[in-house]
Amino acid sequence: MIRKILTATLLVAMPVMALAQPVPLGAIEVMSGPNAAYGTAIKAGLELALDEVNTKGVLGGRKIELIVEDSAANKDQAINAARKLIGRDKVVAIIGPTLSNEMFAVGPVTNERKVPTLGTSTTASGITDIGPFIFRTSLPESDVVPVTIKAAQAKGVKTVALMYANDDAFSKSGFDVMKAAAEKAGLNILAIESFGSKDADFSAQLTKIKALKPDAVGISALVEPVAGVLLQAKQLGFGKQTLFFGGNGSNSPKLGEIAGAAADGMMVGSPWFVGKTADNNAAFVSAFNARFGKMPDQFAAQAYDAMKIMAGAIDRAGSTEGEKIAASLSKTDFTGVMGPFQFTEHRDPATAAGVVVLVMQSGKFTIAP
Amino acid sequence: MSIPGWLDDFLWTYQNLIHGLGINGLLALSMYVVLAVGQLSLGQAAFMGLGAYSGALMTMKLHWPFALVLPASCVVPVAFALAIGVPTLRLSGVYLAIATIGLGEVLRAVYLNVDLFGGALGLNGIPERTETWMIYALLALALAGFWLVGRSRIGRAMEAMREDATAAAVMGVNVARYQLAALVCSAVLAGLAGALSAHASSFIGPNEYGFEPAVTILSYALLGGIGTPLAPVVGAWFLTVLPELLRGLPEIRLAFNGVIIVLAVLFLPRGLLGWRMRRRAA
Numbered sequence: 314m315i316r317k318i319l320t321a322t323l324l325v326a327m328p329v330m331a332l333a334q335p336v337p338l339g340a341i342e343v344m345s346g347p348n349a350a351y352g353t354a355i356k357a358g359l360e361l362a363l364d365e366v367n368t369k370g371v372l373g374g375r376k377i378e379l380i381v382e383d384s385a386a387n388k389d390q391a392i393n394a395a396r397k398l399i400g401r402d403k404v405v406a407i408i409g410p411t412l413s414n415e416m417f418a419v420g421p422v423t424n425e426r427k428v429p430t431l432g433t434s435t436t437a438s439g440i441t442d443i444g445p446f447i448f449r450t451s452l453p454e455s456d457v458v459p460v461t462i463k464a465a466q467a468k469g470v471k472t473v474a475l476m477y478a479n480d481d482a483f484s485k486s487g488f489d490v491m492k493a494a495a496e497k498a499g500l501n502i503l504a505i506e507s508f509g510s511k512d513a514d515f516s517a518q519l520t521k522i523k524a525l526k527p528d529a530v531g532i533s534a535l536v537e538p539v540a541g542v543l544l545q546a547k548q549l550g551f552g553k554q555t556l557f558f559g560g561n562g563s564n565s566p567k568l569g570e571i572a573g574a575a576a577d578g579m580m581v582g583s584p585w586f587v588g589k590t591a592d593n594n595a596a597f598v599s600a601f602n603a604r605f606g607k608m609p610d611q612f613a614a615q616a617y618d619a620m621k622i623m624a625g626a627i628d629r630a631g632s633t634e635g636e637k638i639a640a641s642l643s644k645t646d647f648t649g650v651m652g653p654f655q656f657t658e659h660r661d662p663a664t665a666a667g668v669v670v671l672v673m674q675s676g677k678f679t680i681a682p
Numbered sequence: 683m684s685i686p687g688w689l690d691d692f693l694w695t696y697q698n699l700i701h702g703l704g705i706n707g708l709l710a711l712s713m714y715v716v717l718a719v720g721q722l723s724l725g726q727a728a729f730m731g732l733g734a735y736s737g738a739l740m741t742m743k744l745h746w747p748f749a750l751v752l753p754a755s756c757v758v759p760v761a762f763a764l765a766i767g768v769p770t771l772r773l774s775g776v777y778l779a780i781a782t783i784g785l786g787e788v789l790r791a792v793y794l795n796v797d798l799f800g801g802a803l804g805l806n807g808i809p810e811r812t813e814t815w816m817i818y819a820l821l822a823l824a825l826a827g828f829w830l831v832g833r834s835r836i837g838r839a840m841e842a843m844r845e846d847a848t849a850a851a852v853m854g855v856n857v858a859r860y861q862l863a864a865l866v867c868s869a870v871l872a873g874l875a876g877a878l879s880a881h882a883s884s885f886i887g888p889n890e891y892g893f894e895p896a897v898t899i900l901s902y903a904l905l906g907g908i909g910t911p912l913a914p915v916v917g918a919w920f921l922t923v924l925p926e927l928l929r930g931l932p933e934i935r936l937a938f939n940g941v942i943i944v945l946a947v948l949f950l951p952r953g954l955l956g957w958r959m960r961r962r963a964a
Contacts, residue, residue, distance in 0.1 A: 345935055345936045346936065382929065383929075383935060385925070385935075385936065388883060388885065388887070388890065389698060389702055389883070390925060392698040392883060393696075393698050393699055393702075393926055394929075396694065396695045396696065396697060396698055396699075397695055397926075397929070399695070400691055400692070400694050400695025400696075401695055414804065414885070414887050417804070417806040417884070417885040418883050418884065418885040421807075421810075421884045422698075437803065439803075439806070443807075479794055479795060479801065479802065480790075480794045480802055480888075481802050481889075482802045482803045482804065482887065483802075484802070485801050485802040485803060486802075486803060
């Protein structure tokens with residue numbers, strides 16, 4: 314009896330399955346460990362966009378099946394995940410991984426198998442040099458920081474001191490960009506000071522900088538040490554005459570939560586802002602809030618756009634072959650919550666038009682006047 | 683001879699895991715050899731890093747062939763083992779552990795601040811030169827070597843030192859010499875493992891050789907046991923495969939991983955393979 318029902322179900326289901334076989338798409342994100350917040354936000358952004366994409370489907374009504382694998386911020390686990398996605402799940406493309414270091418390990422593997430790989434949060438330089446199948450939608454720091462520095466110059470900044478955390482890839486590469494951008498903008502760099510990401514005392518560096526009286530201090534580090542620097546600067550008597558600005562690491566609501574009033578006036582460039590006044594952004598923010606019960610952050614927004622860009626590319630490719638998807642990805646012309654989006658010939662984002670400069674005011678970021 | 687398609691696919695999918703099993707097996711033996719003489723040294727991750735960085739630089743900057751790079755990548759770890767071995771082996775127990783953790787942290791700071799090592803960005807684009815057979819040939823060789831040594835007179839001396847170093851010294855065992863030799867062996871194995879892993883995954887970074895991996899390597903030996911050389915290797919295999927087996931449970935993966943290790947330590951205090959090596963009567 315049961316067998317009969319099974320056979321009947323199978324017979325009914327088979328033609329449907331053949332028609333609408335889902336398109337497997339992989340994602341490798343940090344879902345466990347201390348960096349899990351990034352992966353969780355990205356997964357939420359991907360899933361929200363996936364629901365919208367799957368109402369219509371791609372390639373004539375086929376649904377996208379998203380398979381998310383955890384990398385635990387570990388190089389080997391990220392590679393294992395990529396090989397499993399490609400070898401067993403036969404994914405047509407991969408979104409992620411979360412961290413630049415993971416991409417440096419995973420990229421060569423996916424590129425060798427001609428599986429298009431789209432980073433949504435990998436900002437280090439050299440990512441797309443890995444190969445012709447490696448793309449990213451995340452604006453590298455080299456596109457965001459110059460916008461911030463321009464805004465600082467508009468406020469009359471001529472001399473600057475730079476500070477950075479020298480022990481993580483993200484902060485170091487952000488600093489390299491900040492230094493180059495400051496030199497290009499014609500700013501006079503008075504001092505360069507480094508510290509460790511887990512340091513709690515920055516008074517030696519700040520005292521030295523204070524004596525030099527720069528117009529501005531640029532910081533490239535993750536949000537916790539940035540907040541620490543700002544709190545101590547306040548204690549050491551840096552006044553309103555010194556403008557502080559940061560790289561992408563400072564672009565987190567946590568800055569206001571930790572540093573409070575000490576962070577007031579801090580300037581940060583961001584590829585996205587929750588209060589950005591584009592019509593599709595408002596819809597995204599409210600849909601995200603309705604589904605997950607919290608406000609999206611920049612990583613969720615980037616992932617949301619990336620999923621739509623990838624789905625669009627698969628659809629236009631008319632095929633699930635890696636080479637065709639890569640070719641159609643590079644022809645992307647898309648307007649999402651981050652703003653208008655195209656790839657350069659080198660598979661990086663072509664425009665920084667969506668970048669907004671934010672200023673911290675009483676513990677919250679607002680768009681700079 | 684051609685490999686069937688499904689097997690080729692399977693090997694490709696699990697290539698990194700298969701490499702990892704062998705490399706972590708070598709690291710477990712590198713831990714085993716110091717524990718076997720009763721020393722708690724946590725320098726294995728640091729030695730591995732020295733092997734990985736020096737090997738990668740020899741390939742990328744000097745363009746040496748891998749047949750030369752692999753043995754040469756033991757040189758730097760061994761030099762460090764000799765340099766730190768002589769003063770630190772006077773320490774024992776937790777003091778030696780602390781001193782060797784210090785070595786790892788000092789080296790991490792060096793990798794971060796010297797441009798040659800790529801700073802926090804690490805080295806990427808290392809050519810893939812490691813073949814699976816190289817890893818397993820070295821592992822088999824090391825296992826066989828330790829097994830033979832363990833069954834010999836030296837093995838008896840090592841076991842005597844492990845149980846009571848003072849008593850062993852009184853019986854005529856040259857404790858300091860055995861301890862230094864064990865540390866050098868440990869550096870050779872970890873250096874090889876480092877060079878093999880660097881040339882298997884194309885990227886290395888400074889945080890892969892700090893405190894956390896040092897403890898992971900120790901846990902291989904703790905879980906497997908140190909009664910025989912095979913035991914720590916089995917421990918390493920278990921801990922390497924476990925996170926992949928748990929891929930189906932993404933939310934509780936890390937917690938589950940931890941629970942299994944705690945249970946194993948509680949209920950198998952001598953390790954997964956608890957028995958001792960047999961030795962002929964003298």
